[in-house]
Amino acid sequence: MKKLLNDPAQAVDESVEGFGLAHADLVEVRTDPLFVVRRQRPPHGTVAVVSGGGAGHEPLHAGFVGEGMLDAAVPGAVFTSPTPDQVGAAFVAADAGGGVLAIVKNYTGDVLNFETAAELADAEGVTVRTVLVHDDVAVEDSLYTAGRRGVGGTVMVEKIAGAAAARGDDLDAVAALAERASAAVRSMGVALHAPTVPHVGRPSFDLADDEIEIGIGIHGEPGRHRIPMASADEITKMLVEPVADDLGLANGEKVLLFVNGMGGTPPSELYVVYRAARRLLEERGVTVERSLVGSYVTSLEMQGCSVTVMRLDDELTGLWDAPVHTPALRW
Amino acid sequence: MKKLLNDPAQAVDESVEGFGLAHADLVEVRTDPLFVVRRQRPPHGTVAVVSGGGAGHEPLHAGFVGEGMLDAAVPGAVFTSPTPDQVGAAFVAADAGGGVLAIVKNYTGDVLNFETAAELADAEGVTVRTVLVHDDVAVEDSLYTAGRRGVGGTVMVEKIAGAAAARGDDLDAVAALAERASAAVRSMGVALHAPTVPHVGRPSFDLADDEIEIGIGIHGEPGRHRIPMASADEITKMLVEPVADDLGLANGEKVLLFVNGMGGTPPSELYVVYRAARRLLEERGVTVERSLVGSYVTSLEMQGCSVTVMRLDDELTGLWDAPVHTPALRW
Amino acid sequence: MSAVTGVLDVAWARTWVQAAAVAVADAKDELTELDRQIGDADHGFNMDRGFQAAAAKVVDAPAETVGDVLKLVAMTLMSTVGGAAGPLYGTAFLRAAKVTTAPELGPDDVVALLEAALEGVVARGKAAVGEKTMVDAWTPAAAAAASARDAGADAVGVLEAALRAAEEGAASTVPLLATKGRASYLGERSQGHLDPGARSTVVLLAAALEAARA
Amino acid sequence: MSAVTGVLDVAWARTWVQAAAVAVADAKDELTELDRQIGDADHGFNMDRGFQAAAAKVVDAPAETVGDVLKLVAMTLMSTVGGAAGPLYGTAFLRAAKVTTAPELGPDDVVALLEAALEGVVARGKAAVGEKTMVDAWTPAAAAAASARDAGADAVGVLEAALRAAEEGAASTVPLLATKGRASYLGERSQGHLDPGARSTVVLLAAALEAARA
Ligand SMILES: Nc1ncnc2c1ncn2[C@@H]1O[C@H](COP(=O)(O)OP(=O)(O)O)[C@@H](O)[C@H]1O
Ligand SMILES: Nc1ncnc2c1ncn2[C@@H]1O[C@H](COP(=O)(O)OP(=O)(O)O)[C@@H](O)[C@H]1O
Numbered sequence A, B: 001m002k003k004l005l006n007d008p009a010q011a012v013d014e015s016v017e018g019f020g021l022a023h024a025d026l027v028e029v030r031t032d033p034l035f036v037v038r039r040q041r042p043p044h045g046t047v048a049v050v051s052g053g054g055a056g057h058e059p060l061h062a063g064f065v066g067e068g069m070l071d072a073a074v075p076g077a078v079f080t081s082p083t084p085d086q087v088g089a090a091f092v093a094a095d096a097g098g099g100v101l102a103i104v105k106n107y108t109g110d111v112l113n114f115e116t117a118a119e120l121a122d123a124e125g126v127t128v129r130t131v132l133v134h135d136d137v138a139v140e141d142s143l144y145t146a147g148r149r150g151v152g153g154t155v156m157v158e159k160i161a162g163a164a165a166a167r168g169d170d171l172d173a174v175a176a177l178a179e180r181a182s183a184a185v186r187s188m189g190v191a192l193h194a195p196t197v198p199h200v201g202r203p204s205f206d207l208a209d210d211e212i213e214i215g216i217g218i219h220g221e222p223g224r225h226r227i228p229m230a231s232a233d234e235i236t237k238m239l240v241e242p243v244a245d246d247l248g249l250a251n252g253e254k255v256l257l258f259v260n261g262m263g264g265t266p267p268s269e270l271y272v273v274y275r276a277a278r279r280l281l282e283e284r285g286v287t288v289e290r291s292l293v294g295s296y297v298t299s300l301e302m303q304g305c306s307v308t309v310m311r312l313d314d315e316l317t318g319l320w321d322a323p324v325h326t327p328a329l330r331w
Numbered sequence C, D: 001m002s003a004v005t006g007v008l009d010v011a012w013a014r015t016w017v018q019a020a021a022v023a024v025a026d027a028k029d030e031l032t033e034l035d036r037q038i039g040d041a042d043h044g045f046n047m048d049r050g051f052q053a054a055a056a057k058v059v060d061a062p063a064e065t066v067g068d069v070l071k072l073v074a075m076t077l078m079s080t081v082g083g084a085a086g087p088l089y090g091t092a093f094l095r096a097a098k099v100t101t102a103p104e105l106g107p108d109d110v111v112a113l114l115e116a117a118l119e120g121v122v123a124r125g126k127a128a129v130g131e132k133t134m135v136d137a138w139t140p141a142a143a144a145a146a147s148a149r150d151a152g153a154d155a156v157g158v159l160e161a162a163l164r165a166a167e168e169g170a171a172s173t174v175p176l177l178a179t180k181g182r183a184s185y186l187g188e189r190s191q192g193h194l195d196p197g198a199r200s201t202v203v204l205l206a207a208a209l210e211a212a213r214a
């Protein structure tokens, strides 16, 4: 394993420290317990939007702390949910009197730790509402699983919620919009090469030189099935079709298309996938109104990508377009 | 080799096509010959800033086409300079009557092709001035080489030149500022894993599991020496020291610090390097006034990073801070 | 204050935690490898981080009863483990702490401890037997403990029965298809692997018995 | 219009380009591998892209003289090859085109062609002999051609002498330390490798001779 790090046990702390130094204009890093909070506090009464999860998905979540998106983010150990004391402290620090909307990717660990954290915050008089992101259509049948995983669509839900909070919506309204975004977004991913968790030292799963893993998550967990290497157009089809089918996209609908890199895949390849995805959607009569291409929800240095599609309506489009100023997303 | 692409021979065209679709608000992709030009033309008489080079370094250069940075960018084949007809066409298309500043990374191929292109443009009445970027201190002795390579510092030179052009400076002034930026910037890189050029199909050089390559370029060319894997702090020292020494950074000086990912390295690792680099600079009494952390000058999916330092003065700081609105850089 | 063989008092509880820290450290790679196969390769690290912290806390923290020790463990796991295992084991130890306030645990108390732990895991995780989680180890452990107590076993005998049943319960997860936790994403590919949390449950109960015999 | 053996006319020039396209395609992997060792692994692709395009252009483009064909090649290489080799070979062919306007090339014309090509490479690239570039193949080729002409060789004999000298010149690059082009970044590590551009020069001259003998 070759990685740019020192002691693997310190990697998250050091990385977040560096992040805080590089973006001191926007964020503040608190330690003991560790979390990242917006430097500029929003006006009193504003809803605070908070998210978090295991490290290794950067820029998610801390990269989205700032104006118009998250008020705080809580990094756990690599691929491991943060603990309730961390999350609870972030809830309390971020609350500006308007209550907290917690955006939680649907993993047992995150759900349980955020649940406990909400109890802690409640004890300190901070109201927390939770919205789950569960956009991964690779997890086919939610009756027999812990439910769909939260993956790329998290960026959309965080952006929409943050924009709603920034315009002054109350907690119920922000939560309702976040739920609407969450219900409107679906994703599916592929891995060409597994990531290596620093303290483990070897790839999370083994892929032969001519194999790829379809339906991959973002924690190095294996996907749904393994297939021989295929062309970008073929692979993109395997990602876009289930997403579009599950959303039930119909002729004439408008969507946001997000092609996300998993950490080890360069932009040039993502744009080849974007081109293919866009064609497939257009063939269905679907208009791509907004686009995002880049590595925003990564899985360490995993090679591969995911395709996320969000069904747009005028309100969601407006909230997506609303100003955002964070280390990783800005307009 | 596993990559998200179709026919390797079409990879650049398809990727640039996808890029154009995703960023149609900012750029226009022209084909035959291939180049990318800003959609919103600047006011008549504005200096046009144009750059280009081999593909495989995305988002460089096309990702920087837009307001306040480049007016056009010319992608060649992977790691191969574009041809004079491409570059010449971009010069002519970008010219807004104020002449063209060409920013050329110092490689024999780029220099020769841009030189020829400038002759072509001149024949069409377009004045072209050229500024070379040669910031790579890994190339130690320029008397016995083709001169230092242009690497990460290209982002700084393009941003400074673009800002100068946007505020209405004339060609001489824009060229002088670009030269100043170029003279003030130095870089050094490391590779943990070589990139694979699509049409070659195997890594550009071979590194053992416990080896890294110091002084790497961005074209898969081997570096200056190979050393055993080391910690992020140790590696960063090997990058920062030669850069700071070469710049002759003194106590009290102000700099911009840019930690650049090579394509296959995730942000979490870059921030660990940033933290180490910042400490080393601060130990020298140097103040890091501006920062950039991310994968902006890549080498396909190469794993590794480079550290770039630019000495700042008030004017360069102001130009760096000036608004920019491009697919890859925006504030 | 060192543990007296066969006496399940606060000294035993402290020894248990130290033994658990050693045993989890020894099992770290094994647990991580199990989790690599059907999860995300962190269970050994999560548990190790938690139990090293718990052992360090327990060494010199004041504690009057077994319950005091278990509560300290619960709070420490809650704030250091993260992932699914953190809140699950945290809640298990918290519930167990509430029913272990006697100066010395008898057979009934050991059964109560195990049943409370199981209830805690189920309350948090909402898993039933057969879903390929640590519940598949805790459930037979609590049941076997009750049977042993009914059959007249002493406290250590009850623990012994619990451990054996937990081992069998953990082994029973191998062919199961996971329907809770991260392994459930794998669908049928989760079959043929031992559940990491069931395995770590065995490691913890083995440490409890070892401490009782020390 | 097919080439007549030993006659270096426009038909020969056309055949040369076709032969060069085939030879470069055959040498593509070899050239790329040489460039992988001390450069950026694209020389074979660059040359192949250029010569396939040139061959396609030359097939039915009108051309009266050798110079017309070489000019077409020059323009095509210039607009398709890129990299260092594009402008270098482009300029070489452009300069060579200017001195090959005779209906049929004699020994003097072949020398002039080679000298003009060399001048073109040097004018663009500013490299001298010994810097481990294609100049190390073109320089002895032009010199040997002049000697052969002086010794009374015919046009084909001059070409033959040039090719042999180019081969030796290319081989001479192996121990050299590169001080021009991308290989110069390697410093001492550039030693022990054949320069890709010197090798492609040999491939092109071999095709010229092959076309003359066809
Ligand atoms: N809903 C649940 N109920 C009970 N145990 C669960 C549940 N979900 C997961 N587990 C247990 O947690 C273990 C995984 O723990 P760990 O790897 O530390 O957390 P994570 O899955 O978040 O990475 C599983 O092996 C399983 O025994
Ligand atoms: N300054 C120069 N003068 C003459 N030949 C050069 C010069 N620089 C490079 N070359 C030749 O170009 C060859 C490399 O061509 P190529 O790989 O196509 O371009 P690039 O180096 O841009 O990738 C080298 O092997 C060398 O022979």
Ligand SMILES: [Mg+2]
Pocket (backbone or CB within 6 Å): A054, A079, A080, A081, A109, C040, C042, C083, C084
């Ligand atoms: Mg985990």
Ligand SMILES: [Mg+2]
Pocket (backbone or CB within 6 Å): B054, B079, B080, B081, B109, D040, D042, D083, D084
């Ligand atoms: Mg090249």
Ligand SMILES: [Mg+2]
Pocket (backbone or CB within 6 Å): C035, C039, C040, C041, C042, C043, C083, C182
């Ligand atoms: Mg796990």
Ligand SMILES: [Mg+2]
Pocket (backbone or CB within 6 Å): D035, D039, D040, D041, D042, D043, D083, D182
């Ligand atoms: Mg080359």
